[in-house]
Amino acid sequence: MWTRSFPAVVSLAFAFTTATAGDMSTLKLVPVQANLVIQFENPRTAVETFLNHDVTKQTLQLPFVRRQLETPDFEKFLYLIEYYEKDLGAKWPEMIEKLAGGGLTISAKAGGDNAPLLIFFHGTDEAFTKRFLELLLDVVAKEQERTEAKERTKTATYRGVQAWGLDKNALLTRLGRTLVFANNNDAMKAVIDLHVAGGKSLADKADVAEARKSLPADCHAWLWLDLDIARQSKEAKEQFSFPANDPLQVTILGGWANTVIRSKYLCGALYQAGDDYTLSFRLNAGRDGMPEALALHVPPKGQTGSLPLLQPKGTLYSQSFYYDIAALWEKRRLLFNEKIAKSFEDSEKQVAPFLPGTSLSKILTQAGAHHRVVVVSHVNKGYQTKPSQIFPAGAFVTKMRDPKFARSFEGVLRAAALAATTQFQMRMNDEMHGDVKIVYYRFDEKAKVDGDPNNTRFNFTPCFATLNDQFIVCSNVELCRELIDLLKIEYRSSVHENSPAAFRGRFYSAGGADLLKSFEDQLLAELMLSQAVPPDRAKKQAEQIMQFARGIGELHLQADYGVNETRLEAIWKRPAIGKERKIQK
Numbered sequence: 001m002w003t004r005s006f007p008a009v010v011s012l013a014f015a016f017t018t019a020t021a022g023d024m025s026t027l028k029l030v031p032v033q034a035n036l037v038i039q040f041e042n043p044r045t046a047v048e049t050f051l052n053h054d055v056t057k058q059t060l061q062l063p064f065v066r067r068q069l070e071t072p073d074f075e076k077f078l079y080l081i082e083y084y085e086k087d088l089g090a091k092w093p094e095m096i097e098k099l100a101g102g103g104l105t106i107s108a109k110a111g112g113d114n115a116p117l118l119i120f121f122h123g124t125d126e127a128f129t130k131r132f133l134e135l136l137l138d139v140v141a142k143e144q145e146r147t148e149a150k151e152r153t154k155t156a157t158y159r160g161v162q163a164w165g166l167d168k169n170a171l172l173t174r175l176g177r178t179l180v181f182a183n184n185n186d187a188m189k190a191v192i193d194l195h196v197a198g199g200k201s202l203a204d205k206a207d208v209a210e211a212r213k214s215l216p217a218d219c220h221a222w223l224w225l226d227l228d229i230a231r232q233s234k235e236a237k238e239q240f241s242f243p244a245n246d247p248l249q250v251t252i253l254g255g256w257a258n259t260v261i262r263s264k265y266l267c268g269a270l271y272q273a274g275d276d277y278t279l280s281f282r283l284n285a286g287r288d289g290m291p292e293a294l295a296l297h298v299p300p301k302g303q304t305g306s307l308p309l310l311q312p313k314g315t316l317y318s319q320s321f322y323y324d325i326a327a328l329w330e331k332r333r334l335l336f337n338e339k340i341a342k343s344f345e346d347s348e349k350q351v352a353p354f355l356p357g358t359s360l361s362k363i364l365t366q367a368g369a370h371h372r373v374v375v376v377s378h379v380n381k382g383y384q385t386k387p388s389q390i391f392p393a394g395a396f397v398t399k400m401r402d403p404k405f406a407r408s409f410e411g412v413l414r415a416a417a418l419a420a421t422t423q424f425q426m427r428m429n430d431e432m433h434g435d436v437k438i439v440y441y442r443f444d445e446k447a448k449v450d451g452d453p454n455n456t457r458f459n460f461t462p463c464f465a466t467l468n469d470q471f472i473v474c475s476n477v478e479l480c481r482e483l484i485d486l487l488k489i490e491y492r493s494s495v496h497e498n499s500p501a502a503f504r505g506r507f508y509s510a511g512g513a514d515l516l517k518s519f520e521d522q523l524l525a526e527l528m529l530s531q532a533v534p535p536d537r538a539k540k541q542a543e544q545i546m547q548f549a550r551g552i553g554e555l556h557l558q559a560d561y562g563v564n565e566t567r568l569e570a571i572w573k574r575p576a577i578g579k580e581r582k583i584q585k
Contacts, residue, residue, distance in 0.1 A: 024212070026103045026122055027203035029178070031190040034107040034118075034202050035226035043104050044096045046220045049272070055574075058548050063531065063541045080139070087135055088128070098125040099132060102177070107202065110229055116187035123177040133174050140166055158189055159196045211267035214282060214565075219271035227263050242291060243337050250335050251328065254296035259285050259566045275574050283566040293334035296324050297502050298561050299369075305560075306504045307399065308490060308497040310374045312482040316392055316511035319373040321503040326401060329364040358408035366405035368469075372397040377515035380478055381459055385445045388454035390518045393476040395483055399469055406466040410439070413464055413473070417441050424449055424457060433481045434488075438465045440477040503559040509552035510575075516546050551575065 030037060040046055050056060059065055068074065085091055090098065102122030109116045123129040137153065144152050154165040163173040171182045175195045182188035194201055202208055211224045240261045244250040249257055260266075263283040270279050287298055299305035299322045306320035332341045348360040355363070378393040400406060417426065425447035430439045440463030443449075449457065461477045467487050474480040490496065516523060520542060527538040553574040560567045 024203045024209055026105055026120070027107075027208065028201045029120060029175070029180070029191050029194050030105065030107045030118065030202040031109075031116075031187070031194065032200045032202055032205060033190075034109050034116075035229055036106075036108045036110050036224070037202060037208065038106040038221065038223045040104050040221045041219060043100045044093055047096060048093065049220070055552060058551070062545060062548060063527070067531075083139075084132075084135065088131060090128070095132075098128040099123050099179070110225070114184060116190075117183040118187055118191060119181040121179040123179065126177045129174060129177050129179060133172070133179060136172075137164060158192050161192045161195070163188060163192075207265050211265055211284075214284075215267060215269040215280070216271045219269040222269040223267060225266040227260065227265055231261060242294065244335060244340070245337055247336060247340050247343075250294070250296070255287075255290055255294045255298050255561070256566075258290055258294050259283050259561075262289060263566075277572045278569055279571075280567060280569045282568075284564065286562040286564045286566050288563045291334075293327070293331040296327055297322060299500065299502055303500075304370065304498045305500045305502045306498070307370050307372060309504060309506055310372050310395075310397065310483060310486055311508075312374065312376055312479065312486060314377040314511050314514045315374060315508050316377055316515060317373075317375045317505065317507050319503070319505040320499075321371055321505075322369055323371060324369040325367040326365045326369070329361055355408075355412060357411055363405065363408050363412070366400065366402035366408060368399040368401045368405075370399040374479075374483070375511075376479060377511050377518060378476055378479055381476060382461055382478060383443075383445060383458040385455055385458045387456050387458045389456060389459075390515070391456070391459040392515060393459075393474070393479040395472060395474040395479055397470055397472050397483065397487075400471055403469065406471050409471065410464065410466075414439075417462065431477075433465075433484050436465055436467050436484050438463050438477060438480050438484075440464075440480070499558075501558050501560045503557070505557035507555040507557075509554065510550050512552075513546045513550035516542075516549060520546075 026039065027037065060069070081092070085095070088095060100121045101124035103120075104122065105118075105120040107118045107120075121129075140153055143149075151167055156163055156165070161173060161175065163171055165171050169183050171185065171188045173180050173188065173192070175192075180188070180191055182191065193199065207226065208224050212222060215222050240249065240257050242258070260283060262285040264285075266281060266283055268279065268281040270277065272278075287295070287301065290298065305322045309318040309320050311318055328335070329344070332344050335341075336344070351360055373394070373396055375392050375394045381387075381393075414428075417428065425444040426441045427444060428439065428441050430437055432438075440461050442461050443457045445458070460475050463474050463477045463480050465472045465474075465480055465484060467484055468491060470487055472480060472483055472487075474483065523542050523545070524535065524538045527533065527541050528535060531538075533541075551574075553572060556569075556571040556573060558567075558569050558571075560569075
């Protein structure tokens with residue numbers, strides 16, 4: 001039953017929660033006070049694309065998904081969908097086309113309590129839309145009778161237009177071929193005013209048209225958000241003031257926050273190119289006009305923003321980004337108010353006893369601006385004792401501005417490890433991997449450590465190493481060896497995948513499948529207990545889940561600063577059929 005009717009369910013759910021517009025005319029009923037609009041172009045195509053995607057089909061076959069779709073409540077909902085199809089004489093694709101073939105629009109005025117929200121269904125068949133509304137009101141009335149609801153649907157007329165109150169926060173009316181939902185009376189009256197008398201609407205706002213023009217013409221969906229709400233907010237002004245009153249805002253967000261506060265609007269789009277899907281967000285402000293001191297995250301124009309991603313075997317996530325740590329110290333008097341800047345200087349004195357042979361200022365100014373992070377699903381941890389819970393391995397690799405950084409930071413790591421040695425029974429060792437020295441710490445497998453009944457510590461052999469101008473800190477010595485080999489290949493290569501992007505990140509589903517494999521026993525136990533199935537059936541389901549995870553593909557993340565535009569994008573890429581992701585060797 002559910003496999004036959006699921007497309008109709010998703011189609012109607014999608015239609016009632018999203019929006020579209022093929023042109024600005026669909027915004028003529030949206031009050032000009034709205035500061036957020038979301039539109040879906042051609043909802044039927046978007047729904048059919050989603051339902052026909054092989055990942056969707058595979059998801060429906062997963063055991064825990066099938067269980068949810070076979071519940072009594074869900075089956076009742078499926079019967080309701082079939083009831084609509086039978087009474088209206090149209091299957092779900094035709095229903096979507098007739099109800100929203102002209103587009104779907106969500107608009108809102110963000111901010112404040114009970115913010116106005118409007119949803120427009122721009123239909124193509126007025127008679128069909130009228131019949132759908134009658135059927136919807138009939139179904140609601142019968143459900144109110146069945147549940148003996150105290151509040152029943154009420155009707156009212158405003159400027160000759162009839163509207164229905166399904167409850168105090170759900171109003172409904174029909175304006176020709178268009179169905180309109182609102183969450184309060186004022187929002188509904190504003191729409192009817194525009195319908196009856198005309199007037200200035202969101203379609204007349206230049207920023208909206210400009211934002212739409214900057215996005216791909218054939219996107220599935222797009223949005224626009226007026227950032228006046230950020231610029232005019234008292235809290236935002238205080239939060240993003242410059243020099244900053246909040247050290248975390250500058251340290252973590254830096255130029256990103258400044259770009260938001262200088263932008264007139266944020267726009268975004270979901271679009272498809274071949275088998276790839278991109279979710280792109282854009283701000284209409286970039287590096288031009290940004291205070292120089294705030295450009296902690298912004299690579300200088302024409303220079304490398306992010307280094308190649310590190311991709312050892314079993315990579316779950318890899319990241320490369322630009323962050324000028326030295327500027328954080330050198331420009332502290334420009335970045336922060338006097339009190340915070342002084343606290344930085346006081347901190348240097350306070351931590352001095354814990355930094356033998358160096359200082360906080362030396363470490364910060366010796367550090368580079370290019371950094372990389374990688375997380376992998378390593379199974380071999382180098383211990384005989386196996387932890388109850390498997391954790392991925394991780395590493396941080398930074399390109400040093402000054403080679404002395406390695407010696408300075410090594411002292412910090414040694415001091416930290418020394419403090420933990422007694423409590424966690426660690427011993428320092430070193431080894432040569434080729435011509436590179438790795439210093440690492442191993443936990444004593446014979447010692448008992450309070451507070452670690454699951455032997456979690458045996459997931460880790462903390463270590464560090466220096467290779468040319470790269471300083472490597474790893475959670476596991478096995479990963480450190482792999483990274484050294486990869487970095488040597490990178491140094492020898494004449495072609496480097498450097499990018500002007502300030503940030504690049506990538507999630508790998510194949511690495512996630514490897515991680516699932518590492519705790520297959522726990523997965524099997526969960527499947528057997530939750531479904532009361534025998535081990536052989538649970539094993540087949542576990543293999544199905546891991547195969548599904550492996551085939552999802554990769555999620556590419558990227559942030560770019562242009563002169564007058566900032567982009568943040570997420571791109572979903574599927575692996576080529578029959579091919580595994582190429583791993584660096």
